[in-house]
Amino acid sequence: MADPLVIVADLLAPAFAAVAGEGGVDPVVRPSDRADAQANGALALAKQLGRKPRDVAEDVVAAADLAGKATVEVAGPGFINVTFDDSFLKEQLALLAVDEHLGVRMASPAERVVVDYSAPNIAKEMHIGHLRTTVIGDALVRLLEFVGHTVIRENHVGDWGTPFGMLIEHLIDIGETEAAAGLSLGDLDGFYKQARAKFDSSEAFQDRARNRVVLLQGGDPETLRLWKMLVDLSMRYFNRLYRKIGVLLTDDDLAGESKYNDLLPEVVERLRTAGLLEVSDGAEVVFPPGYTNREGEPLPLIVQKRGGGFNYGTSDLACVLDRVERVKGTLLLYVVGAEQSQHLAMVFDVAAMAGWLRPPARAVHVAFGFVLGTDRKKLKSRSGEPVRFVDVVDEAIERATASVREKNPDLPADEQIDIGRMVGIGALKYADLSTDRIKDYVFDWDRMLAFEGNTAPYLQYAHARIQSILRKAGEHTTSEASLPDLVAEERHLTLQLLHFDAAIHDTLEKYSPHRLATYLFELAQSFTSFYEACPVLKADPPTRAFRLRLSEQTARVLDTGLGLLGIDAPERM
RNA sequence: GCGCUCGUAGCUCAAUGGAUAGAGCAUUUGACUACGGAUCAAAAGGUUGAGUGUUCGAGUCACUCCGAGCGCGCCA
Secondary structure (H helix, E strand, O other): OOOHHHHHHHHHHHHHHHHHOOOOOOOEEEEOOOOOEEEEOHHHHHHHHOOOHHHHHHHHHHHOOOOOOEEEEEEOOOEEEEEEOHHHHHHHHHHHHHOOOOOOOOOOOOOEEEEEOOOOEOOOOOEHHHHHHHHHHHHHHHHHHHOOOEEEEEEOOEOOOOHHHHHHHHHHHHOHHHHHHHHHOOOHHHHHHHHHHHHHHOHHHHHHHHHHHHHHHOOOHHHHHHHHHHHHHHHHHHHHHHHHOOOOOOHHHEOOHHHHHHHHHHHHHHHHHOOOOEEEOOEEEEOOOOOEOOOOOEOOEEEEOOOOOOOHHHHHHHHHHHHHHOOOOOEEEEEEEHHHHHHHHHHHHHHHHOOOOOOOOEEEEEEEOOEEOOOOOEOOOOOOOOOEHHHHHHHHHHHHHHHHHHHOOOOOHHHHHHHHHHHHHHHHHHHHHOOOOOOOEEOOHHHHOOOOOOOHHHHHHHHHHHHHHHHHHOOOOOOOOOOOOOOHHHHHHHHHHHOHHHHHHHHHHOOOHHHHHHHHHHHHHHHHHHHHHOOOOOOOHHHHHHHHHHHHHHHHHHHHHHHHOOOOOOOOO
16 A cells, blocks of 8 residues: 555544544545645544644644654644655655555455446437547546456447337338448448438338337347347447547447347336336326426326337336346446436436335446537537537547647657547547536637647656656666655655545546546646656766656556546657 | 526636635746756736525535526437
């Protein structure tokens, strides 16, 4: 364990306990601008004891034994400021350097976590909204695995339901070969729109589509074959996109709506047995308490439509059931847009009412806001349609490659292309991940691809500069032992490196990747300040050895941290 | 109408109920005969939408307003 915050918190706990007597308060040690860290808890404890905060803090400080690790002093109304000893920081840095996990504690207990993300619709283009769920979901998967959870990725693709009647009929109309050619080129939009247009304009086509849905749901082999063809062609296209941007999802993670089809009657039956089902306007529904419609009447979750069909509420309930009972997940994460929060809350409530979702199993809606244009309105393309995912990716790569070429004309062309891809995709992902996911964010090419400010290129550049130093250093030794005192920049950078653990756990506590992004940005800033103030290669041997160690560890944390966000850190750029 | 979310510097964003609300961009001023200037150092910029509470302490919690966005019965 190499997190000095945790070590000091553990060491302070007995002092708090001694002062508190029975009950007591656990100290919380956190980074601070005023000192290396600040221990909170004395103020709360003072209130509990009915004593003056400052006196309590003084008692805690007197009772604490942090010899060789840190000094503590009381400041302000009763804050306990912590200043780490240089020798302690150097010790911890040495531990970090030999720790594969960079000082990050494993999650306890480890759980089976199901992460539902991306979820494009078959035979329909992915758009900018899918960018968010895909990028956030993928980062969470990497983070959860990193701290030791077992993660089950599930891509809940829209591969079932009424639209497939129209899509299959359209497939038949234009011929399988033609359709396959168009779809494998990635013209999902065109295919979908043509089908839609026919459906909207022709009643005969509507009848065909409706019949086809019945055939599909009845398991007609020929219909299923055509359906499978649509799914396969679309997935080939989606998988290509995932690979291009470095998303982990593969066909093994497919958990489309169709997969739950057989479970749907069971869902309804089990709700009936549980006595939750009511008939309302001819539909079978459940009324979870606390939801009202426009007229102020109770709002139902419909599980069986008038006429007997199931809908997405049923399918989502089946999904919960499957994830808890078959997959044995204890934590279900739904990386889904904030606009669906009411629907998901109802699904979770009904699942809880039915006893399917009960502790320790729980579901969390990892919600996110919209992507806005610079006019602060929902981002649209020039023609007014949703911006295509693939177009955004291509433009990011194009812009980044152009700028790499401009800044670095001497690099071989293939390397320019490689770096351009890493920078472009990194910038795109980082722009999404670096702001609080619940808020809408403004999509701005110039800002996300800028090489200054809180952007992926800035972080990648810091990493590339370190690699450049390490290349120039050649064979070298690193050490932190022989250096007597740390200068301010060295000290600050060391401390930042040791906070990686805290950054990871803060990030996972709220499923908010932007916390890790903020940490990495601050780390990169600390490094560039260090870089300006402290020559590495030309320093005397012990100093050089220490600074090389600092540089190496910074590179490792940047590389690992960016990796956890799904972003590559090139060796040069 | 009801519900959910958001409102912080000119702009884009941070900030577990903790001290004097922090960054970046833009603006202004500095800094390379040192490892990549795609950089760094500094200045200036705030009634945290308004108000009332709770608390030793509120951007954060509660309530009431104001503004914006999104939902609100058989699409998914």
